[in-house]
Amino acid sequence: MRANAAVFEKLFTPLSVGEVEVDEPRPGEVLVRIVASGVCHTDALARDGDMPFPAPGVLGHEGAGVVAAVGDGVTSVRAGDQVVIGWPWCGSCRNCQDGQPRYCLQLGPLVIGGSRADGSTALRRLDGSPLHSHFFGQSSFASYAVCAANALVPVAADADVSILGPLACGISTGAGAVLNALRPPAGSSIVVYGSGAVGLSAIMAARLTAATHIIAVDKLAARLSLAAELGATETVNVSEAGVDPVAAVREICGGPADFALDCAGNVSVLRQAADSVGMRGTVALIGGAPAGAEFSFDHLTTLWGKRVVGILGGEGRSVPLIGTLIALNRQGRFPYDRLVRKFPLDAVNEALEASHHGDVIKPVLMMPE
């Protein structure tokens, strides 16, 4: 069937919007009419080669919409159901079976393989030549996407599906890091480097815990004001002359913090995050980095019981994590919708640019009807 899509033709080049052909769903697959797809910083990482997704193809991994058709054997959803397309997972490896599908042992092929497991792609140009598909198992910068049924998160028929896509990645990543992975105990202190979609989601989640210091660090004053509205108890603006964030954190907490999250996607920030926590503190790697990036920590102070953890996608399973965040949002306790600004699919490059420059925190692409 025909669909509108933003095609990633080659590295470092704006995406080009046009028509493509999408497969019918095969056994175990679902065809989703995408209503809207969030734009994540990771889409730009792929466009710029820091995440090796093969071109030409279709990016996008925060899709939400309505089931258009199901393949043989699919009973978990049916045509007309509203869904968010969650994280892809094989369901049978050790980590999937252990309740940690974010760390599926098939993660690489499922996320950036550019095809189904058998090498076939679900997308073609109108002349029949193949386009890589299945970016994060979905390729949602298109008005239709084929994905595995086990990735879908069904949502209520009255939910506003146009804002749910970001729960598939960026928003869940920050919130899940706090709620699933770090679980700060009462009275703890958390510092979040980077107040983008991921960092602000971590801050909103931290506000739902009994942490007593929730410190937002960024270089953009407007984002820090928003961080304070959403739950930060203190803010640190690193663009102000003479501000050393590590020293500022120590002053606020009366010593090192208990948890530091790098949600900035900048390796030098990771070192600041590590230096912000002390004995038995935890530093979490969440932000992306250029391909091949390395980091170094101070040996002695890391030896002091410091935990260094990488966290993908907010950990845990998509259904409970996304379902919980939707419920909290409805209750007004997780107002992530304040981060969203909608763009038409045609404006995909402006949306990526607006996110890169910090003008928009969470762009969402609305698909043509």
Ligand SMILES: NC(=O)c1ccc[n+]([C@@H]2O[C@H](COP(=O)([O-])OP(=O)(O)OC[C@H]3O[C@@H](n4cnc5c(N)ncnc54)[C@H](O)[C@@H]3O)[C@@H](O)[C@H]2O)c1
């Ligand atoms: N681990 C995962 O599963 C996962 C999932 C989604 C996104 N990511 C990554 O998380 C990162 C954040 O994503 P986002 O969508 O929130 O991006 P974003 O660009 O909206 O936010 C990054 C923020 O960091 C701030 N920043 C930049 N340099 C800084 C510095 N030196 N000190 C403090 N703050 C600084 C920016 O001003 C911005 O507000 C990206 O690198 C993205 O690729 C990781």
Ligand SMILES: [Zn+2]
């Ligand atoms: Zn698996």
Ligand SMILES: [Zn+2]
């Ligand atoms: Zn993402």
